[in-house]
Amino acid sequence: MNEDHFSFSLDGVEVTATKGQTIIEACDAAGIYIPRLCYHPELEPAGHCRVCTCKIDGRRSSACTMPAAAGMVVESETPELTADRRMLIEMLFVEGNHVCPSCEKSGDCELQALGTRLGLAAPTQPYLLPQRELDASHPDIFIDRNRCVLCSRCIRASRMVDGKSVFALEGRGIHMRLAIDAKTLDETTIAAADKAAHVCPVGCIVIKRTGFKTPYGQRRFDQAPIGSDIEAKRHSFRQVK
Amino acid sequence: MAMTEQAPPAGVSQAAAIDAIVRAFGCDSTRLMDIAQEVHRRLGWLSDASIQAIAAGLGMHVVDVEDMVSFYAFLNRAPKGRFHIRLSKTPVSLMQGAAEVAQAFADATGSAIGATSPDGEFTVEWTSDIGMGDQEPSALINGTVVTALSPQDATAIVASLRHSQQANTLPLFPGAGVAVPQARVASSLRQPGPVLFRPDAPGDGLGAALELSPERVIETLTKARLRGRGGAGFPTGLKWKLCRQSISEAHHVVCNADEGEPGTFKDRVLLTEAPDLVFEGMTIAGHALGARHGLVYLRGEYAYLWQSLQEVLDRRRRSGLLGRDVGGRVGFDFDIRIQLGAGAYVCGEESSLIESLQGKRGAPRDRPPFPTDRGYLEQPTAVDNVETFACVSRIMQSGAEWFAGFGTHESTGTKLLSLSGDCPRPGVVEVPFGITINELLDLAGVPDAAFVQVGGPSGQCVGPKDYGRRIAYEDLSTGGSIMIFGPGRDVLDVIRQFTEFFADESCGWCTPCRVGTTLLKLNLDKILAERGTLADVKALEALGLTVTRMSRCGLGQTAANPILSTMRNFPQAYEARLRPEPYVPRLDLDEALAEATEIRRHPQAAGEERA
Numbered sequence: 008m009n010e011d012h013f014s015f016s017l018d019g020v021e022v023t024a025t026k027g028q029t030i031i032e033a034c035d036a037a038g039i040y041i042p043r044l045c046y047h048p049e050l051e052p053a054g055h056c057r058v059c060t061c062k063i064d065g066r067r068s069s070a071c072t073m074p075a076a077a078g079m080v081v082e083s084e085t086p087e088l089t090a091d092r093r094m095l096i097e098m099l100f101v102e103g104n105h106v107c108p109s110c111e112k113s114g115d116c117e118l119q120a121l122g123t124r125l126g127l128a129a130p131t132q133p134y135l136l137p138q139r140e141l142d143a144s145h146p147d148i149f150i151d152r153n154r155c156v157l158c159s160r161c162i163r164a165s166r167m168v169d170g171k172s173v174f175a176l177e178g179r180g181i182h183m184r185l186a187i188d189a190k191t192l193d194e195t196t197i198a199a200a201d202k203a204a205h206v207c208p209v210g211c212i213v214i215k216r217t218g219f220k221t222p223y224g225q226r227r228f229d230q231a232p233i234g235s236d237i238e239a240k241r242h243s244f245r246q247v248k
Numbered sequence: 249m250a251m252t253e254q255a256p257p258a259g260v261s262q263a264a265a266i267d268a269i270v271r272a273f274g275c276d277s278t279r280l281m282d283i284a285q286e287v288h289r290r291l292g293w294l295s296d297a298s299i300q301a302i303a304a305g306l307g308m309h310v311v312d313v314e315d316m317v318s319f320y321a322f323l324n325r326a327p328k329g330r331f332h333i334r335l336s337k338t339p340v341s342l343m344q345g346a347a348e349v350a351q352a353f354a355d356a357t358g359s360a361i362g363a364t365s366p367d368g369e370f371t372v373e374w375t376s377d378i379g380m381g382d383q384e385p386s387a388l389i390n391g392t393v394v395t396a397l398s399p400q401d402a403t404a405i406v407a408s409l410r411h412s413q414q415a416n417t418l419p420l421f422p423g424a425g426v427a428v429p430q431a432r433v434a435s436s437l438r439q440p441g442p443v444l445f446r447p448d449a450p451g452d453g454l455g456a457a458l459e460l461s462p463e464r465v466i467e468t469l470t471k472a473r474l475r476g477r478g479g480a481g482f483p484t485g486l487k488w489k490l491c492r493q494s495i496s497e498a499h500h501v502v503c504n505a506d507e508g509e510p511g512t513f514k515d516r517v518l519l520t521e522a523p524d525l526v527f528e529g530m531t532i533a534g535h536a537l538g539a540r541h542g543l544v545y546l547r548g549e550y551a552y553l554w555q556s557l558q559e560v561l562d563r564r565r566r567s568g569l570l571g572r573d574v575g576g577r578v579g580f581d582f583d584i585r586i587q588l589g590a591g592a593y594v595c596g597e598e599s600s601l602i603e604s605l606q607g608k609r610g611a612p613r614d615r616p617p618f619p620t621d622r623g624y625l626e627q628p629t630a631v632d633n634v635e636t637f638a639c640v641s642r643i644m645q646s647g648a649e650w651f652a653g654f655g656t657h658e659s660t661g662t663k664l665l666s667l668s669g670d671c672p673r674p675g676v677v678e679v680p681f682g683i684t685i686n687e688l689l690d691l692a693g694v695p696d697a698a699f700v701q702v703g704g705p706s707g708q709c710v711g712p713k714d715y716g717r718r719i720a721y722e723d724l725s726t727g728g729s730i731m732i733f734g735p736g737r738d739v740l741d742v743i744r745q746f747t748e749f750f751a752d753e754s755c756g757w758c759t760p761c762r763v764g765t766t767l768l769k770l771n772l773d774k775i776l777a778e779r780g781t782l783a784d785v786k787a788l789e790a791l792g793l794t795v796t797r798m799s800r801c802g803l804g805q806t807a808a809n810p811i812l813s814t815m816r817n818f819p820q821a822y823e824a825r826l827r828p829e830p831y832v833p834r835l836d837l838d839e840a841l842a843e844a845t846e847i848r849r850h851p852q853a854a855g856e857e858r859a
Contacts, residue, residue, distance in 0.1 A: 045390070055757060055759065056758070057760055060797075088604065095794075101763070131787065132770075157762070172312055175312055177314055178318045180752065180755065181593070181754070188310055189310075
């Protein structure tokens with residue numbers, strides 16, 4: 008251990024980290040899953056969803072934006088934080104119009120999978136039932152804003168990976184919406200191969216003619232709960248040890 | 249850029265006019281706020297074509313310009329009336345008849361509230377608190393402030409505006425030369441104190457600071473135990489020390505004059521009565537931090553102060569107190585620019601304010617990095633409240649020990665408080681920290697306050713049993729808002745207003761605040777409608793705590809305070825509205841079916857049914 012390699016604790020487990028890593032990056036590498044939604048390992052963190060909020064040395068902060076530091080004491084899976092995270096997922100469910108049974112993303116949807124993992128049975132909050140727009144203009148990509156959770160993954164991917172800035176936010180507060188750089192998606196420069204078309208955690212931005220191809224029972228989260236891929240790393244470490 | 253520029257001459261295309269504006273700001277996308285405001289002033293609103301022209305001029309994507317512009321309440325994306333009337337909606341304004349005034353405006357203009365009159369002359373809308381809590385009901389008419397309105401005034405103002413002989417058919421702005429009756433703001437400094445509004449002639453704070461090394465200036469502030477006057481109370485000396493220590497090409501001094509907390513107007517009074525004190529404090533900060541640039545972020549509601557503040561800055565430049573070799577110190581160059589906001593409460597939060605200063609939507613940043621490391625233009629920045637800078641000047645003039653002699657050990661000096669609501673003489677008082685609510689109510693001449701909102705909606709609602717508590721960082725902290733409510737006022741009606749305010753002003757960036765503030769409102773409404781049960785109250789409390797714990801910035805972290813503090817201090821107000829049943833559905837079946845029932849009664853529908 009030196010200045011560049013250090014350790015901190017998460018729920019009592021010692022996690023090693025390297026300088027420059029955020030808490031979520033260090034934990035992912037160590038095979039410890041912190042629930043998250045807007046975070047994407049290939050994109051700059053944006054801190055929208057707050058699902059990865061942890062208690063860090065007694066203060067709450069998002070694990071995706073907080074740099075890891077030596078000796079930090081981080082709490083993640085406490086009953087209070089789990090309940091708070093479950094409420095955030097519930098908020099996103101009632102904010103939009105999420106109809107899982109008819110959604111092609113069902114079984115592969117991170118919002119749905121987080122609801123399952125965090126124990127969200129049915130919303131207790133009132134549905135806001137907003138009027139949201141669809142955009143089917145593009146030959147290969149379909150947008151259904153009913154399912155948008157305003158995570159900004161597509162915005163970040165388009166700006167930073169694709170170098171295009173096809174997406175942005177518009178408006179503020181509960182009226183905020185996903186905007187595009189033209190009247191309709193087919194007038195933008197987006198292409199089906201773009202990163203921005205493949206990072207949506209829900210069924211808002213989907214590739215046409217790919218829906219419902221995977222049979223029930225074989226979909227991503229039919230196989231294992233969300234986060235299992237990260238946790239599998241830890242088990243393999245253990246076996247090596 | 250002058251606010252009084254003439255509209256472009258006829259024949260010059262809008263695109264050319266916009267191009268000229270973009271060039272005037274050096275095609276600098278960090279000046280998008282100024283550019284958008286200038287285009288708005290010239291053309292009345294921001295059309296799709298205008299947005300495209302701005303984007304083209306700045307080499308930005310249209311959607312990125314839209315991202316910023318759509319965030320601010322004062323940047324219209326649709327044409328509005330030639331006179332845009334925005335009425336301040338606060339519990340205090342409503343208590344003093346704002347609803348009747350709004351109706352009078354609606355009647356006189358022929359525009360519904362929230363709409364534009366058919367002749368296109370008037371738009372009448374509500375807006376969040378405009379900082380005139382001492383002279384409500386108040387309104388902005390195209391940026392001109394009108395105060396102490398009665399319904400009769402509304403009628404007279406509309407009649408006068410209707411007959412104003414203006415060739416310009418665009419919305420007008422302050423300084424456009426249209427006389428709006430009742431356009432006045434009373435200063436209403438009610439009680440000067442011994443520090444900020446001291447009666448004796450003060451010394452030269454900047455001169456005294458320049459005698460000291462920057463480190464010594466910061467030590468002096470630390471010794472005075474000065475803490476931020478915006479309400480959070482961060483030690484100013486420590487903030488400046490951290491900022492100074494941050495290695496960078498440039499450092500920045502930012503004055504937070506985005507006084508948006510409902511019920512606060514002390515910065516307005518300070519900027520009216522003693523702007524030199526504020527600018528002097530900023531210049532001292534320039535010396536202490538090694539900064540050459542100072543920025544004042546002035547809330548859009550206070551645009552009427554723009555001209556007078558520019559004159560003060562000009563006078564200071566002429567006197568050698570700004571510009572090159574400030575105060576005769578060779579090599580100390582420092583100047584101040586005023587950035588006007590455009591109607592967003594969240595921009596009072598320092599990281600949102602910095603984003604807004606850079607021409608972006610006012611979304612808060614995650615910390616770390618803190619602004620003292622990476623603030624304005626990603627360079628070290630000290631953001632301090634208007635009143636804090638005034639305190640800095642006084643400390644430099646009269647010394648740290650003198651300053652620390654006022655107030656309490658934890659909270660030194662005096663505090664400007666804005667008194668409003670049910671009190672005979674609303675206005676600003678300067679009192680030493682540590683004053684109790686009881687003493688404050690005596691000072692305000694209020695013998696029978698039912699409850700007092702300390703620190704605005706994000707603060708605490710305090711009842712008589714707590715009137716012995718003190719205004720201080722260690723007890724009841726406040727940026728300066730004190731709203732007083734007399735007997736007969738319903739605490740839950742007030743709390744409903746505050747909860748709606750947060751839902752309106754949430755920036756939307758993070759889930760708990762964006763969705764949570766609206767859910768708080770809906771759940772509170774169920775209780776107010778006497779459809780709530782004990783379980784609903786418990787669920788509302790749990791929701792409030794989640795919003796508090798999980799939100800990204802101070803707005804969301806305090807948005808549930810009105811509900812949570814009244815649940816603690818006024819449980820009987822909730823209990824009085826509860827239903828005894830264990831569960832009452834959110835849905836009122838009769839109400840939900842009302843439309844269907846109505847259709848069924850309709851003869852045609854009934855006929856079709858028979859057929």
